[in-house]
Amino acid sequence: MEEVTENEVIQMEDSQIVAPATSTLIETDDKSAITAHSSEPNLQESAVLPAITAPAEVVTGPFDDEDVTFHKALRNSISTETPKQLSVQGTLPDWLTGFHYTLSPGVFEVKYPKMVVVNGETEQETRTFSFGHWFDNIPQVNQFAISGSDNTITYRSTKPAHRAETKIREHQGYLPNQPSSIFRTDTNQSVFARLLSTSQTQGKPSLEPCGASIDVMPPFNADGRRTIYCQNYANHVLELNADTLEKCGILAWEEVNSQFKGSHASPHCHFDPVTKELINFTMEHGFHSTQYHFFSITEKEPHGSLIASITAKASHVHSFAVTPRYIVLVVSPLNASDGGVKYSWGTSILDAFTFKRTESTYFYVISRVKRRHIATFKSDSFFFFHHVNAFEDDADNVYLDFTMYPDDTIAHQLGLSSLFDRSSPPLPKPEFCRFELANVQTEAQRLENYQAVMATTGPVDKLRGFMRRVSINQGSSANYSVPEKNSNVTPVATRIRSTVGVELPRINPIYHGLDYKYTWGIGLSEKGDGDMYDCIMKLHVKGDAEPTIWSQKNCYPSEAVFVPPPVFDQNEDAGVVISVVYDAEANQSFLLVLDAKDLTEKARAVLPQIVPLSFTNGCFASGDINRGMQEAQAPGTISDDEQDDD
Numbered sequence: 001m002e003e004v005t006e007n008e009v010i011q012m013e014d015s016q017i018v019a020p021a022t023s024t025l026i027e028t029d030d031k032s033a034i035t036a037h038s039s040e041p042n043l044q045e046s047a048v049l050p051a052i053t054a055p056a057e058v059v060t061g062p063f064d065d066e067d068v069t070f071h072k073a074l075r076n077s078i079s080t081e082t083p084k085q086l087s088v089q090g091t092l093p094d095w096l097t098g099f100h101y102t103l104s105p106g107v108f109e110v111k112y113p114k115m116v117v118v119n120g121e122t123e124q125e126t127r128t129f130s131f132g133h134w135f136d137n138i139p140q141v142n143q144f145a146i147s148g149s150d151n152t153i154t155y156r157s158t159k160p161a162h163r164a165e166t167k168i169r170e171h172q173g174y175l176p177n178q179p180s181s182i183f184r185t186d187t188n189q190s191v192f193a194r195l196l197s198t199s200q201t202q203g204k205p206s207l208e209p210c211g212a213s214i215d216v217m218p219p220f221n222a223d224g225r226r227t228i229y230c231q232n233y234a235n236h237v238l239e240l241n242a243d244t245l246e247k248c249g250i251l252a253w254e255e256v257n258s259q260f261k262g263s264h265a266s267p268h269c270h271f272d273p274v275t276k277e278l279i280n281f282t283m284e285h286g287f288h289s290t291q292y293h294f295f296s297i298t299e300k301e302p303h304g305s306l307i308a309s310i311t312a313k314a315s316h317v318h319s320f321a322v323t324p325r326y327i328v329l330v331v332s333p334l335n336a337s338d339g340g341v342k343y344s345w346g347t348s349i350l351d352a353f354t355f356k357r358t359e360s361t362y363f364y365v366i367s368r369v370k371r372r373h374i375a376t377f378k379s380d381s382f383f384f385f386h387h388v389n390a391f392e393d394d395a396d397n398v399y400l401d402f403t404m405y406p407d408d409t410i411a412h413q414l415g416l417s418s419l420f421d422r423s424s425p426p427l428p429k430p431e432f433c434r435f436e437l438a439n440v441q442t443e444a445q446r447l448e449n450y451q452a453v454m455a456t457t458g459p460v461d462k463l464r465g466f467m468r469r470v471s472i473n474q475g476s477s478a479n480y481s482v483p484e485k486n487s488n489v490t491p492v493a494t495r496i497r498s499t500v501g502v503e504l505p506r507i508n509p510i511y512h513g514l515d516y517k518y519t520w521g522i523g524l525s526e527k528g529d530g531d532m533y534d535c536i537m538k539l540h541v542k543g544d545a546e547p548t549i550w551s552q553k554n555c556y557p558s559e560a561v562f563v564p565p566p567v568f569d570q571n572e573d574a575g576v577v578i579s580v581v582y583d584a585e586a587n588q589s590f591l592l593v594l595d596a597k598d599l600t601e602k603a604r605a606v607l608p609q610i611v612p613l614s615f616t617n618g619c620f621a622s623g624d625i626n627r628g629m630q631e632a633q634a635p636g637t638i639s640d641d642e643q644d645d646d
Contacts, residue, residue: 068554070532071420073582073589073613077106077140080608083156083629090603092593093576095565096148099242099628100578100591101214101228102558102618104611106140106159107131108416112169129168133183133348134414134615138164139211141230141245142580142611142618144591145625153591153605154629158245160230160238161209181233181264184350184415210238212267213617219278220251222299226627231267233318235260235282242621243630253282253295259306260295268386268617270322272513279307279322281329285336290314292329294366308366310373316349321390321400323513326440327366328390328400333359333381334408350415355408357381363493365398365440374444377437377493383408388432388505388541391515398437400493401541403430403501403521414615419532426530430501430523432539435493443491500547502537504559504617508572517542520560520577520596525551532613536560536579538599550599554584558613562596563620573597578620580611 114125131137138161145154159165168174173188210230217229217237226242229251236252253260262284269280277296284291289311297304310329314336321328337354363377388401410428418424437443502521519541522533528551535551557579564575575596581604582589589611593602 068584070556070582070584070613072584072587073556073610074105074108074134074416074419075610075612076108077104077157077159077612078609079106079140079157079159080155081158082631083145083154084608086153086155086591086605086607088151088153088603088605090593090601092146092148092151092153092603093565094148095567096146096563096576096593097625098146098620098622099625100144100146100561100563100618100620102142102144102561102580102611102614103139103211103214103230103616104142104558104580104614105134105137105211106161106612107138107165108612110165110168112172114172127172129173129188130185130416131174131182132185132416133350134416134419134613135183135212136185136348137211138209139230139616140611141214141228141240143245143629145628147625151603155591155605155607156245156629157609157611160240160245160247161211164209182348183411184348210234210236211616215269215617215619216621217269217278218271218276219297219299219302222302228621231265231269233264233267233316235262235265243628253280256297256302257295257304257306260293260304262291262293266317266319268319270320270512272322274324279327281320283317285314292317292364294327294329307368308372310364310366312362312364316353318385319387321387323390323392323398325368325392326390326398327368328398328437329364329366330361330384330387330400330402331364332361332383333357334383335359350408350411355381355383357407361493362490363400363435363437365437365444367444375437375440375447376490377443378490379435379493379495382406382433383410386503386505388519389507389512389514389516391513393515396439396441398440399496400435400437401519402433402435403503403505404433405430422531424531427524427532429530430503430521432497432499432501432519432541433495434497434541436496437493438491497541500537500539502539503533504615506560506562506577508562508564508575510564510568511572516572518573518596520562522557522560522579523547523549525549527551532556536577536594536599538573538577538596548599550594550601552581552583555581556584556613557581557592558611559616559618560594561618561620563622566622571597576602580607580614582610582613 109128109130111126111128114127116123116125138159140157140159142157171189174185175187175189176182210232212232214228214230221227227248228240228242230238230240235254236250238250239248240246241248253265260282262282264283264285266280269278271278276298279294279296281292281294284293290313292310292312294307295304296307307327312331315331316334317329317331320330333356334353335356336352359381360378361381364373365375366372367374382404384402384404386403388403390398390400392398405428412418413424413427502519502523505519505521507516507519517540519539521537523535523537524530524533525535528534534556535549536557538548560577560579562575562577573596577594577596579592580589581592589607591605591607593604594600595602
């Protein structure tokens, strides 16, 4: 069979012409229909079927040509596999040279053929599997080669997770490798099939889309490799060739070091440019608690080492904070419900976890020097996706800044059914909040003293201590070294600042872990209807200055990435912010470059295809772009690292 292009597949599927089904007969509403069992297709044969080798272009939701909302930017994308030079309007800064990478949704819906028997006749039907949440999709990698000196931008995009799309067609649904790795999607699979999948495919992460963040990880490039890494919530990263965007392999954290155990990890690693450490954590879930294993990897220690493990409630934790001396894990009361049974069955996060408003949010502090958990603080409940930054002061206090919400409503409202429902309430506005953890070392010493006394105090001593405290004989000279009644009370993390906030917050990377003044992100403008983020905002995190805002009518930006100049500038806001914006009125996407100081436009470039709106984190890698944008090899049969058992 001849290989066809992606656009030809789209045209066929739009005309309801679908490749012959290798799957089986299914039961229909007709009572005379019969059901047959499916058989596994030959992998080499299926690799050349149009319905498998290329993604379907399926519009999500009913659209009107006059529609000037964001809805048309939540649809399957068409990749630009061949690098294309864009027409730049405006002038790029001379110093801005390098690659800008973003992740956007690539596939929201997958069409698949079904053979059915109706009234004794075999017919072919086209069915559709749909992801149910903005965060659930098969991603597209977007690469921009930017040359400020030439005032040029070259663009290329690809979908690296074709195998996941293939398996959706084979199973007529989604079988995630990891439990609760999707936010809210009907997998179209039985509970038994989901449970069987998650129990059999641990350590076989080839089907995970890795669509939450894309970044450069310096320790992994020590040998001169030009690589970029995609992550989601699973315990691994997907490695791509930075020049061709071809998949190089899949790196599971547990394969790097057997101590980095667990089915999940944070999609937001930290890199400390002073110690040259890449820091992250994995989550080893239990029914009632979870082990959060924090680790570091360096060029000198490529297999990494375990920093510390914390036992806390099972929760969905998206990000964490790092300062020069500390790592802070913040666990909101979004906890596993039903004893973790739904979680183990592979149920979506929003179905397997419940937000408990009456419970506390806990702050667990790890000493990077002592390499252990040293203190715990707590506050009233709140929900968040992203830390903005964290830093210390000379008085031994730690400050943590969040983009936060009172509960998990935002996670539900970003489901696709809610986003497409025009009667849904507006999105809750993010809040910028700062918490203070006061006297961390003092608290650590108090906790250490308490634990030391408790370790040497027997039950008889505890009873005597209790009797001493309640005795009317206050003059007793007996001393049993028993802690006072309230000596183990968890101290409070104090909220000291609360202002308007942004989502997908970014700061000048030079100030990570340090005191700072500004953050940039996407927000909800006063002019909009609140259904989707419609502006880019610069927040002043000190003082009372009003936010600086960029917006354009019927335009919806994705993450705004801050890029500083290559030579240090004492002005923290010296640099640019870069965002991919969807223009609903023109029904096109463009790359936008703004002056970070006042958000005035420096340049823009219209893209050849619509890039769907994303809620993901990208990166800018400065440096020579001459080697980049090489043509990738044409996809062939499935590679060895993608082979798996069903």
